[in-house]
Amino acid sequence: MVSDVKVSIKNLYKIFGPNGKDMVQKVEDGASKASLQAKYQHVLGLSNVNIDIPARRIQVIMGLSGSGKSTLIRHLNRLIEPTSGQILVDGEDVLAMSDKELREFRRNKMSMVFQKFALLPHRTVMDNVCYGLKIKGIEKVEMKERSQKWIDRVGLSGFEHNYPAQLSGGMQQRVGLARALATDAEILLMDEAFSALDPLIRKDMQEILLDLQEELHKTIIFITHDLDEALHIGDNIVILRDGAVIQQGSPQEIVLDPADDYVRDFIKDINRARVLDVSSVMKPGSTDSGLELASNLVLELAMPAMVKADVTSANVMRDSEVIGMVTLADMIGGIAIPESHEGEQVTYR
């Protein structure tokens, strides 16, 4: 998928400890996170991270706790200084910015949503949403107007004068989202934004985010440890482990072709039928069953359609052209949990 690159992370290293800079060479020479810790008492935060984040899409960065994902996202707006490497936003080097430039950059270019909401407890919902605009120095009337728009947009009308402590977790995070959107920044950083919410509320928030994205087309960088969430909302996914990128690709690519056992472990429990689409289990040829399925239809919906039409094969369509065919057996094979890497290759070829 070629689209213009919004944020480009190049050879990024973060090593926590007094002599981080000297340790980069050791990591480049192959020192592992464990050996760095045991031998030199330095903690490897990020190791040679290279990611090109496309504009106007949702980029998910996922990994378990300790994988460095929260560290990585904090490098993008330089809440954490890297040990070495480069971060380019619209071609501009974030690391070269002066304090003043950095503040302007944070005020206008990037905004952030936090795991534990990080709202100001002594301010009302309205004042919290105004926060970013106030820092930017927007005058009062316009500030209120813009904030009201976002409060309405995230469904919090009527709660403007409540304090955060009076709201549920889901509502608090809507305030966090509205606050981040109100600054009109092109890039939205979301640090485990929905992880602290109940599963149902989390689903809700995911839908709100996807709805918003449909009209706003922001560049969203979303951190999560939840693969279901990653697959659901991500256009692209990067998987981190011990501070290093082990795989990046579309949700389909991750599920169909996990890079190693770590990723395979991750995808073991997910609902494959919800992620994989018809094109991923398609083979060349055509059939005369009479059923036509869109190539991006997920298997979860395609299979019942086949059963309903009482056929075992269907043509795969893209732009009203037949680009291949699928059989029910291929689909079932596709959603079966692969035993091993090779085994999986066999199941869908």
Added chain:
Amino acid sequence: MAIFDEFPSMGRADLMDLKKGIDFAFSDFSRENGEAIEGFFDPLMFCMVWFEKLLMNAPWPLMILIFAVLAWLGARSIPIVIGTIISFLIIGRFGMWEDTMATVAIISVATFLCIGLGIPLGILMSRSNRVQAVITPVLDIMQTIPSFVYLIPVVMLLGIGKVPGLIAVCIYALPPIVRLTNLGIRLVDKEVLEAAEAFGSNYRQKLFDVQMPLALPNIFAGVNQTIMMALAMVVIAAMIGVKGLGVNVLKAVSNQYLALGIMNGLAIVALAVIFDRVSQAYGKRLQKHRQGGHGV
């Protein structure tokens, strides 16, 4: 061995010389600079005198009304307001009105002084671990050293009067506000601070929009402590010439006047309880937004 039987202290003559040296050096210093230092504190003196006169000369019904209004503004509680009015009526009835006003004056000035010095100092301390490491032992000394010990140099420098008394009170009452300001700011939720940072706050915006408001409950606990400690110093300040209830307590102690001692002692207690209840209730109201529940 002889060395274990007796501590190998400096000789009597050496020790005497050392003490003399220090004493003379300090008295020379105070002789040379005493006036300049007194001059430095003149505005403070002026403030104190002015405020004391204001309180003492105002008609008593007006003062009681003002105290009642302040108590209401602070606590928003009818019982506390009624308690305040009754306390001051009893104090006046027992002939302690003027002394009480003098005590209220020095406590108020000392408290404002401590707030004015202590909060910036606490902010400074919260900014850097090094500053904290330097200031903390100083605060420890201020709180634990017997008050009489620092009365000596203060009196040598400034003589006897209101200003040295005020300084003695402040030395004792300053530490809690500094400590609790520092603590309050350090305890501010890291994620909220990070959010302020992420939205591009500069230092001032961070301090005044986030750190200070979130630290306010702690800072206010510090103010409360400072008031209480200032009241505790009333009697000692009286020893170096501060007018007020403390003078009567001293008189009662030296002459064994039981009734005088108890009456003035209870007046100090009444002031302490009023200040404490009002300031605590105010502190609690500051935190109202922290309570959950819809439709509050």
